[in-house]
Amino acid sequence: MVRSLRPFVRAVTYTRWLHLFMAVVWPAMWWYVFAPSWAALTAFVLLGCAGLLPALRTVEGLQARLLLLGGRHDGGHPEIVVAPSATWGDRARTVLWLEIRLLLGCTVAFLTIHLPLLTDDLARTARGGSPDPATFVQVPGHHWWYAWITPLPLIALAAVVVASGRLITVLARRLLGPSPAERLAALEERTEQLLERTRIARELHDSIGHALTVAVVQAGAARAAGDPAFTDRALDAIEETGRAALEDLERVLGVLRESERPVGSRPTLTHADRLLDSARASGAKVDADLTGPLDTVPGPVSREGYRILQESLTNVLRHAGAVPVRVRVGVSGDVLSLEVRNPLTTRIPGPGRGDGLRGMRERTALLGGRASIGPHGDEWRVRAEIPIAPAAIRPRSR
Structure with a gap:
């Protein structure tokens, strides 16, 4: 039990969570300013174009080192490099990194918002109240035993936070790590x-x-x-x-x-x-x-x-x-x-x-x-x- 709670006392767990949220900020602005039907497509296209810029690899590498690794890295054998893209292979990996980070960030941001809302709906309906219509998953009926499963969405959110943080770190080492030539x-x-x-x-x-x-x-x-x-x-x-x-x-x-x-x-x-x-x-x-x-x-x-x-x-x-x-x-x-x-x-x-x-x-x-x-x-x-x-x-x- 104590071992399962250990990730939640580490600061890097929450900086990884923040790192995923940061990927969603400007696409969310596009979502609200422009029509949702093509805002997502525009965000993907713009990210693809931005990933071709050599300097963006440096920016993403610095951010990943700070938030995903907690600033820890080995200067002799870096897990994540901060050098500009030198080849088209580096550019392609940077583009892939940006697209995956956006998809994973949107997923985590969505669950971060709606899983606590689901917990609130379960508590309301257990007392005979009405669920929030904005919640993605609507709770049917009014049952007293909903009170027993109220913590489950929060537990699922905790698992999402830890698992997504580890996943994005692994992807960062692969996609922002040194290329074969750099190795x-x-x-x-x-x-x-x-x-x-x-x-x-x-x-x-x-x-x-x-x-x-x-x-x-x-x-x-x-x-x-x-x-x-x-x-x-x-x-x-x-x-x-x-x-x-x-x-x-x-x-x-x-x-x-x-x-x-x-x-x-x-x-x-x-x-x-x-x-x-x-x-x-x-x-x-x-x-x-x-x-x-x-x-x-x-x-x-x-x-x-x-x-x-x-x-x-x-x-x-x-x-x-x-x-x-x-x-x-x-x-x-x-x-x-x-x-x-x-x-x-x-x-x-x-x-x-x-x-x-x-x-x-x-x-x-x-x-x-x-x-x-x-x-x-x-x-x-x-x-x-x-x-x-x-x-x-x-x-x-x-």
């Missing part, structure tokens, strides 16, 4: 958001992981060396790497706070010297050769190349320690090539293991390149080749 666009946007989250997670993994690795290696080396001068250099390296990681962290958090924030501030291969200096300060003997016009490499390629180099050096420090490292980064024609080699040790994991290795492969593949990671003779080699031609990177760049 596809929303899906693509959601996919882009998920890819962006993955990229941000990978950024944090590379940047913070590199900083922590350098800090751990430097701290351990300083403790083992017992040399104040070496300790000072180690602390300087930890401070510089930590500061760079904090800058990366602040930038990533800024992207999360401001979705439209540009990504141009992300480090590129032109900042590769700070990675090399950080690796050298951690004890690695880095032999670096950076050739070609790195400053002309497109932003997406240069940024991802920086992260691949960072992850490669981080893995060397983490798994091999202070060993000789050869770094080759160059631009030849329309290809960026990047190679990092270091002696193979028993502490280096096998190929294909770890999020860092998978991340480097994914970065390269997303830019249309190829990566080779794993043992190569007596060395561990990371080699990536990424096309830098605009036609090759445009579909994947952001």
